[in-house]
Amino acid sequence: MVAQHRQPPPQDVSIPASSAVAFRQLAMRASGVAALVFLASGLGILTRPDHQLATFWPTNALLLGLFARRPALASPAGWAAAALGYVAADLLTGTSLPTTLRLTLANLAGVAAGFLLFRHVRQEDRHLQHPLSMLGILAVSAVAALGASVVGALTSHTLVRMDMLKASGFWFSAELVSYVAILPVVLLAPSPTGAVARLAETWTRLRRRPARLLPLAALALAVVLGVVIGGPGAIAFPVPALLWCALAYRLFTTALVTLLLCMWTLIAIAHGVIDLQVQAEGPLPVISLRMGMALLAVAPLTVASVNAARNRLLATLNHAADHDALTGALNRSAFLRRGRTMADQAQASGTPFVAMMLDIDHFKSVNDRHGHAAGDAVLTAFATRMREHLRDDGLFGRFGGEEFAALLPGLGTGDAHQVAERLRAAASEPIGLDDGRVLDITVSVGLASPSASMPRDTLEQLLSRADAALYRAKAMGRNRVVA
Numbered sequence: 001m002v003a004q005h006r007q008p009p010p011q012d013v014s015i016p017a018s019s020a021v022a023f024r025q026l027a028m029r030a031s032g033v034a035a036l037v038f039l040a041s042g043l044g045i046l047t048r049p050d051h052q053l054a055t056f057w058p059t060n061a062l063l064l065g066l067f068a069r070r071p072a073l074a075s076p077a078g079w080a081a082a083a084l085g086y087v088a089a090d091l092l093t094g095t096s097l098p099t100t101l102r103l104t105l106a107n108l109a110g111v112a113a114g115f116l117l118f119r120h121v122r123q124e125d126r127h128l129q130h131p132l133s134m135l136g137i138l139a140v141s142a143v144a145a146l147g148a149s150v151v152g153a154l155t156s157h158t159l160v161r162m163d164m165l166k167a168s169g170f171w172f173s174a175e176l177v178s179y180v181a182i183l184p185v186v187l188l189a190p191s192p193t194g195a196v197a198r199l200a201e202t203w204t205r206l207r208r209r210p211a212r213l214l215p216l217a218a219l220a221l222a223v224v225l226g227v228v229i230g231g232p233g234a235i236a237f238p239v240p241a242l243l244w245c246a247l248a249y250r251l252f253t254t255a256l257v258t259l260l261l262c263m264w265t266l267i268a269i270a271h272g273v274i275d276l277q278v279q280a281e282g283p284l285p286v287i288s289l290r291m292g293m294a295l296l297a298v299a300p301l302t303v304a305s306v307n308a309a310r311n312r313l314l315a316t317l318n319h320a321a322d323h324d325a326l327t328g329a330l331n332r333s334a335f336l337r338r339g340r341t342m343a344d345q346a347q348a349s350g351t352p353f354v355a356m357m358l359d360i361d362h363f364k365s366v367n368d369r370h371g372h373a374a375g376d377a378v379l380t381a382f383a384t385r386m387r388e389h390l391r392d393d394g395l396f397g398r399f400g401g402e403e404f405a406a407l408l409p410g411l412g413t414g415d416a417h418q419v420a421e422r423l424r425a426a427a428s429e430p431i432g433l434d435d436g437r438v439l440d441i442t443v444s445v446g447l448a449s450p451s452a453s454m455p456r457d458t459l460e461q462l463l464s465r466a467d468a469a470l471y472r473a474k475a476m477g478r479n480r481v482v483a
Contacts (some may be wrong), residue, residue: 022465027074028167030081037063037085041370045093047267053272055176056263057087060107060180065186067281068126074115102154110175111150117133117143124189131309134184134302141179141294148175170283173290180294182260184255184301215244219257223264229273235265239471246303252256254304258297285481301304324398326376327383335397336459339407342395343459346409347450354416355462356406357446358423359469361478363402377408378441385426389419405463413449413483420445420481428479442479448471449483 040059043055047055057308063082067074086107090100117140118126125133126478149171190198206212219241226234238261246254268274271291278285322334331340346353360366360382366373386404390396395407408416427443452458457465473482 030077033078034085036080036081036090061182064111068118108146109151110144113147114144128305131306145172145175160455165277166283169287173287177290177294180297181259188252215248244299246300251304328398339459352412353409354449354464357466358404360402361442382429444478445481446474447483
């Protein structure tokens with residue numbers, strides 16, 4: 001009998017699932033970077049006069065902004081993909097391979113220099129949240145432009161026979177205006193879903209207030225005057241309108257408008273649409289123009305940053321003035337001020353509404369037995385739960401201590417009673433403290449709605465009646481709703 005030898009099972013040489021997923025993600029990211037660089041480079045090449053460099057080159061600023069927003073893309077694969085995109089765009093448009101490689105090296109040198117500096121830029125400055133943030137973006141732009149000019153000057157010297165010093169200035173000015181104009185747009189751009197929501201919101205605002213288009217109309221008029229009148233001062237015509245846009249619109253909108261203006265001005269001058277009537281020849285007027293456009297773009301973006309910081313500060317101050325610091329609910333004065341307006345509008349239109357007073361039962365014993373920190377935690381948890389179970393069109397405020405009030409528009413007494421029961425049940429859920437203890441609380445609720453005999457009750461009268469109902473709930477044993 002011959003012994004049978006089993007062949008060993010083949011070893012599994014498949015790539016682990018997690019590695020395959022990571023590889024696919026890396027490939028998709030690299031493909032996205034390559035596609036962006038290729039398309040942006042193609043756009044820049046379209047602005048390139050014969051045998052010269054591009055009038056406006058957006059690719060480097062787009063790439064730097066993308067890497068700054070998503071550092072995971074700045075992997076070796078991402079940089080290689082970017083290089084591939086640069087090379088493919090130049091080769092497909094007829095540039096020789098040696099020139100293509102030199103241009104690609106200059107472009108990547110500038111992006112790398114800017115990216116290294118961007119790693120030290122604060123997060124708030126990346127989003128232009130500080131009045132001086134734009135100066136930081138200008139510094140990053142200057143470093144990136146310098147990095148490209150150092151390498152690119154040799155290419156310009158070889159390609160267009162330009163003096164090395166002038167070639168450096170030509171590269172630096174071209175890169176600087178691109179970075180200053182494009183980086184803020186990339187850094188401030190909303191997500192796709194956010195962009196759709198913002199467009200819908202903008203359209204609604206424009207329908208309600210068409211006058212919001214006036215700053216853009218003024219900017220368009222300034223552009224037309226620049227074309228008609230021309231001359232060296234034409235590039236400054238849009239400045240007042242740009243500042244108006246900076247004060248009237250959001251940061252991203254101002255950045256986008258500034259970018260479009262810079263692109264238009266540079267391309268229009270290069271193709272003779274705007275005649276600056278400058279007699280000097282050579283690259284120096286172009287260098288001066290680009291430097292001027294870069295510095296001009298800083299002004300509206302700085303004003304927009306200052307205005308945004310001011311608006312955030314005012315919003316913070318207004319919130320602090322109207323809200324209880326501990327619970328985040330409206331304080332008594334803000335609740336009464338807004339509530340009077342809501343009650344007057346509801347009664348004028350015949351819309352039903354209900355006033356509600358809520359009081360945490362035996363709250364003093366929580367402070368006495370567990371300490372004031374536990375009492376604060378109970379108040380905060382209670383207010384959070386109430387807001388979660390109330391509609392956004394209602395009001396909720398803290399009147400003092402453990403007493404709260406709510407105003408519910410569009411509800412009759414019966415529906416409001418059901419809402420109050422849900423609030424009472426939500427308040428009864430255990431509250432966990434940081435030290436591991438769990439507290440159980442209950443709440444008593446009083447309701448009141450405008451009476452048939454006195455349909456024009458004031459808010460204070462309604463709250464007084466709701467407060468009386470609350471005390472009846474307390475007298476009946478607490479943890480209940482009384483109307």
